[in-house]
Amino acid sequence: MDHDFVEREQDRLLRELTGFLAIPSISALPDHATDCRRAADWLVAEFRRLGFPVVELLEGRGHPVVWAESPRVEGRPTLLVYGHYDVQPVDPLDEWVSPPFQATVRDGRLYARGAVDDKGQVFTLLKAYEAVRDADGLPPVNIRFIIEGEEESGGHAIDELLTREPERTTADAVVVADMGYYAPGLPAVYTALRGICYAEIHCRTLQRDLHSGSYGGVAPNAIETLVRILAGLKDESGEIHVPRVYKSVVPPTREELKTWKKLPFDKQEFLEHEVTGKALTGRKDFSILERIWALPTLEIHGIRGGFTGEGAKTVIPAAAVAKVSLRLVPGNTYEATLAALGKAVRRLAPRWADVEVRPVHGSDPVQVDVSHPAFGVLDEAFEEVVGKRTVSVRAGGSIPVVAKLGQGGAPVLLTGIGLPDDGLHSPNEKVDLQQVWDGIRVFGRFFEKMGENGRG
Ligand code: BES
Ligand code: MN
Numbered sequence: 001m002d003h004d005f006v007e008r009e010q011d012r013l014l015r016e017l018t019g020f021l022a023i024p025s026i027s028a029l030p031d032h033a034t035d036c037r038r039a040a041d042w043l044v045a046e047f048r049r050l051g052f053p054v055v056e057l058l059e060g061r062g063h064p065v066v067w068a069e070s071p072r073v074e075g076r077p078t079l080l081v082y083g084h085y086d087v088q089p090v091d092p093l094d095e096w097v098s099p100p101f102q103a104t105v106r107d108g109r110l111y112a113r114g115a116v117d118d119k120g121q122v123f124t125l126l127k128a129y130e131a132v133r134d135a136d137g138l139p140p141v142n143i144r145f146i147i148e149g150e151e152e153s154g155g156h157a158i159d160e161l162l163t164r165e166p167e168r169t170t171a172d173a174v175v176v177a178d179m180g181y182y183a184p185g186l187p188a189v190y191t192a193l194r195g196i197c198y199a200e201i202h203c204r205t206l207q208r209d210l211h212s213g214s215y216g217g218v219a220p221n222a223i224e225t226l227v228r229i230l231a232g233l234k235d236e237s238g239e240i241h242v243p244r245v246y247k248s249v250v251p252p253t254r255e256e257l258k259t260w261k262k263l264p265f266d267k268q269e270f271l272e273h274e275v276t277g278k279a280l281t282g283r284k285d286f287s288i289l290e291r292i293w294a295l296p297t298l299e300i301h302g303i304r305g306g307f308t309g310e311g312a313k314t315v316i317p318a319a320a321v322a323k324v325s326l327r328l329v330p331g332n333t334y335e336a337t338l339a340a341l342g343k344a345v346r347r348l349a350p351r352w353a354d355v356e357v358r359p360v361h362g363s364d365p366v367q368v369d370v371s372h373p374a375f376g377v378l379d380e381a382f383e384e385v386v387g388k389r390t391v392s393v394r395a396g397g398s399i400p401v402v403a404k405l406g407q408g409g410a411p412v413l414l415t416g417i418g419l420p421d422d423g424l425h426s427p428n429e430k431v432d433l434q435q436v437w438d439g440i441r442v443f444g445r446f447f448e449k450m451g452e453n454g455r456g
């Protein structure tokens with residue numbers, strides 16, 4: 001590996017990353033479809049510049065998938081590297097200290113939407129590749145990149161692609177760098193991701209909005225009806241009232257629970273620094289890590305209905321919608337949870353309400369076995385660069401395509417360079433620049449070591 005690469009090229013790397021982050025590739029918003037394409041094009045140009053002989057934009061129903069194959073080196077293993085170039089919406093915009101698409105350095109941290117989730121991490125892998133090429137532009141190991149543009153919005157392009165062409169997942173190992181360290185200085189690999197069941201609950205109680213004076217007291221209010229239904233889905237203790245959602249859970253093993261107990265965890269620090277609230281909520285009979293990693297949850301993301309503009313309008317709303325999702329853990333399935341949610345909502349709805357549960361997107365939880373030797377190689381790389389091997393943890397978040405990435409039987413290494421306080425999906429998302437520089441070295445060494453293993 002070119003050991004001075006990072007030090008020598010830092011300014012250029014920062015400029016390039018800033019350019020990538022300047023593209024507002026928000027996959028959920030139709031107005032940003034061309035921006036998503038621009039982000040994909042940015043990657044295509046980058047892969048061409050790096051001398052990848054195969055670079056493709058794979059078109060599907062939504063935003064394109066970028067596919068790139070490094071020059072073939074015979075007798076070496078093949079890695080499949082996954083990432084996503086799309087980002088989350090930026091609202092509330094006025095809470096950003098600097099504009100979300102003008103990456104700004106403050107205190108060694110780079111603030112921008114996508115800084116860590118996931119453009120900054122995709123960039124880190126690209127530059128790791130750049131750093132380990134030899135004088136002829138050949139890498140130490142065969143690498144295929146698959147970078148999608150619909151991860152944040154539950155899109156299907158990559159899923160359909162990998163169903164149609166499963167041979168694309170044939171590899172010796174899959175690397176997914178879309179998460180982070182367990183704590184500063186403590187890198188991680190993930191043994192499970194939660195699944196998700198995202199849906200809208202539509203509630204109608206009247207044919208049209210009404211005057212709240214003339215009819216207030218007798219006419220059924222759609223928002224009131226909806227919030228009572230929502231309140232019935234989860235109680236104050238954090239328990240979800242959706243049939244069978246807990247019964248089907250496969251609890252973590254005793255081994256896992258033991259490892260989690262040993263992890264450093266400062267509740268007060270977590271509350272103040274990451275959660276930023278006054279108290280932690282949820283099921284008190286479980287530890288905090290268990291609540292995030294090993295239990296299903298239900299969250300309300302937004303409620304639409306009635307009058308929310310400036311000033312006052314005295315109205316009884318006829319209709320209301322809530323966006324909700326359940327996070328799913330091993331044992332839960334998307335299909336069963338969606339059906340159960342529909343049942344629960346219909347049971348909670350009073351006779352004056354027409355309710356409907358409309359699915360938005362979903363994926364099953366995944367578990368990965370971290371005993372494959374490739375995990376040992378990743379540990380060696382982390383140890384060499386940051387002085388620590390990885391800890392095995394789970395993630396609360398989801399990456400829908402991960403199950404498909406492992407369909408060819410290759411081990412899936414879920415890891416990354418993020419830090420717990422990066423604020424993914426929040427205003428002022430950031431990446432620690434030292435994490436990027438270290439990450440380039442870690443992944444570079446990982447590529448080299450994987451190549452050496454294949455030869456031996
Ligand atoms: N990178 C995250 C997933 C993640 C977050 C993994 C935290 C581990 C820890 C990913 O970009 C993400 O946000 N996924 C969405 C998927 C959803 C839209 C289907 C999520 O988890 O909400
Ligand atoms: Mn991500």
Ligand code: MN
Nearest residue numbers: 088117152424
């Ligand atoms: Mn995300």
